[in-house]
Structure formats: C-alpha cells, structure tokens
Amino acid sequence: MKIDLFRGDFVRARTDLLVVGMFEGQKRLQGTAAAVNSALQGALQGLIKAQEFKGGRGRILMLHPLGRLPASRVCLIGLGKQKEFTRDWHRRIFSRIVSTARSVHATHVHAALFDKTTDNAPHEALVRSATEGILLGGYVFKKYKKKKDRKEVPRTVSLFADKAPSPKGIRIATIVAEATNYARDLVNEPGNVITPMVLAAEARKLARRGGLTCRVLTEREIAKRGMGAFLGVAQGSVNPPRFIHLTYRPRRGSSGKSIAVVGKGITFDSGGLSLKPAEAMRTMKIDKSGACAVLGVMHALPRLKPNVAVHGIIAAAENMPGGRAQRPDDIVRAMNGRTIEVLNTDAEGRLTLADALSYAVKLKPQRIIDLATLTGACVVALGEYTAGVMGNDKALIDAVLQAADETGERMWPLPFDDNMKPHLKSKVADLKNIGNRWGGAITAGMFLEQFVDEIPWVHLDIAGPAFNEQHWGYNPGGATGVGVRTLLHYITTL
C-alpha cells in the first residue's frame, strides 16, 4: 500500500472510494463531508435526517454518486461520540476504512483526516495515526494460502491534507508499522519453520541490511560463558540454541544514551518434561513474541536513526521434552553465579531470561527493558489485551506506560511485593523457578529482578496481547507485534 498526501480538490478526486466522516449525534455535516454532501445534492444529509445513519463508531454508509462526482463510491464513516474520539480511535477508523476498501475491491482510496480528537492531536499526529491504522489494519499473514484466497488491500490511500503538513508523519509511521508487521510475520511462522538457528539467521540478515553489528553465540560459546540456566532449557530439543546480540549505534554518538532490549525467544514451548496439556500447548509458537518484538525494533532503528545506542538481546531456544531434557529438581547455575532449582520445566522463560539479563547487565546500559510472553497468570490478572508492566525503577515504569498510552498499546502496572520474596527461596539453591499459587506474573517478574543488578529495568509481560484469537481494531487475528511501537516511541523520544 502506498500512502500519500492529497492537496487538490478533494470532492473532485478520481478514486474508487471517497471517504468522509461524521461524529455521532452531529446535526449538520462539516468540512469535507459537507462538501461531498452538497455535490450529492444533499443525499447524505437526507439519509441522516431519515435516521438511516447516526454516526456510531465504525458504522459505514456507502453511496454510489451516480455520476455527480468522479468517485465510484462515497463512504460516510461513523466516528462515534466526539468527546470520546482519541488518536487511537483515529487509527482504528483508518483500519476500518482499509477493510471496507478491501470488501468492495477498491484499488484507490481517498480519505479525509478526522481532527477534533480529545487529545488535540496536531495535524502531523493525525497523519501518523491514519498511516499506522492503514498499514497495521491492512496486515494479513497469507504466505501459506493459495493466491485466490487473498483479498487485496488497496494499492494507494491518499489522505486529504488541506492544512498541508509535510509527509514526514507518513514516513515515520510507515517505518514503525512495517517493523510491527515484520515482527507479526516472524511470530506467525510456526515452530517447524522458525528454530533458534533460523531466528539467528534472521538477526544476521537485519544486521547486514541496516548496518547493525550482530554477534551470535553457538551452544559451545553459550556454555563457555556460564549460561547454565539458558542451556538447561535448550537441552531437551534437537534444535540447538543460539544467543543473539544485535547493536545499533548512532552515527553522531554524542548523547551517550544507551538501552538494552531483551526478548524471550522460545521458538516453541511444549512445557518440557512438565508437559503442557494439548489445549494449552496450542499457539505456543508465539512464545518467541518478545524476541520478535526486539527484532522489529532493530528493523526500524537504522531508518529512524535515534541518538541512542540500542542493544537487542535474545536467548533463543526450544523448550522440548527430549531424552536430554532437563528434569524437575535439576539445579542450574546462571551466568551471574546464582543457582536455581528447577521445580517446573514449563517456567522456562525466566530461566532463559536470567542469562539474557545477566549478559545485558555486563554491557552496562543505562536502562534495560525486557519483553516476554512469560505467564498465563498475567493474562488471568489483566485479560487478553493488556500487557503487565513491572520493574525496579518508578520513573522508567512511568515513561514506558506513557509511551504505551501514546501508541495505543494497552499496558498496566503490577506491583512487586516483598512479602512474596520468600516464595522464590529454594531449600537447596539460591532461588527456585516458581512461586506459590498467587500472583504468578509478579513472582515471575521478581525472579527476573534478581538478574538485573541495580540497573533501571522494566519487564513487560506480553503473554495476553501477543496473540489474538480474533482480530480487533487494527490488530489482526494471530500475532500482534505488541511492544514494537511502545519501545520505538520510548527510544525515539528519549
């Protein structure tokens, strides 16, 4: 899809679909909608008066202009109540416009931008949110489908920009949306396609294209560095693990700012010997979502060029119950020297992250953010759409929550509690890898805290929002690429 700005006479645009909007309960059409209405000799206003259309959020009224306009179709889209209209609803409306265009096989679309958001989004932000809604909402994972099953998205979408902003908003939003869709593509690939080695090859490809540095450690090198917790998880699979370290360095390099982003990279989570039941094992190809979000971020950085050094770190492994698999009761030693008693091999993410975080600490970044599909408990606590946010630094937690809010990704804080600390104590080792029955997302986060030293750190548990059974808004069914947009927003505004 090509998105551009249209500065000509909007009403006279030659297009397959001309889109204007209306707020719920609005008496008179305004702006572009009023202009289109007069060209149609009051047809839109007439239908509104007859209560055929009330402007409810996402509602569509489609008209054939019968030669009164050059457009083949006119679409009036409902924007909902104006006092509830946010920048994120602007994204969702544009996603809806794309699905409408697909259903009527429109190749070229012209759409007005809808201002008067409650957050008073400046014009540039409207161009950005429209572009994001279009590109994120237009995503389909169709690689394994026959050609004829595909419904094509429009070739061009032209945004009416009477206030003549620069196309910069389109450029930035495109980079961010493409990075998100890249992460979605990777997560949607199944475990038989994406193994730890394939993930490492993908990281190398990114590095080559974007001028990043890439270091990949093999099993032997992982062992040499003392990453015993990570290796324990990996040893039950015939697919060997890989440790991936990508680095983006700004050209100017003056700010001295740095961050490590660490992603859980379990290419498939069977549970290991603490095997998951069949129902729970389904969709566990998504257990690499954190890692893929990190790759998505690294995909965008060479084009966004923030003045921040960024380390992307992934401990990639497959959690399988093969003959060499680790057992419950095993004791492993992480890279930072801590010993861990493995009570449940299905709590594997925190074991791999223990070593990935220890590695990150050695790079001495100013801050660390990790993303992980870590616990079912987080989904129980916050539902399927919201990520849990934890960490050791209030200011960093708040900054990440704010970035999430501005991008439309749903995130919510969960509290660490010293009362829970004893639940992670083992009788035979420094730590055990599960707590008691309660607050599982929090005990998992507190386990990770043992591996970040004093570095300001935030942990995002994305087990819920990483994957959708059903599409909603601009999030498709399947992988969502959650985290990519929040992290890029955080990094570029640092």
Ligand code: BES
């Ligand atoms: N990858 C899972 C968590 C998960 C569950 C992600 C559902 C996405 C959807 C993780 O490795 C896991 O199995 N966690 C266990 C932890 C338990 C054994 C302490 C869980 O949540 O049941």
Ligand code: MN
């Ligand atoms: Mn697991």
Ligand code: ZN
């Ligand atoms: Zn897992």
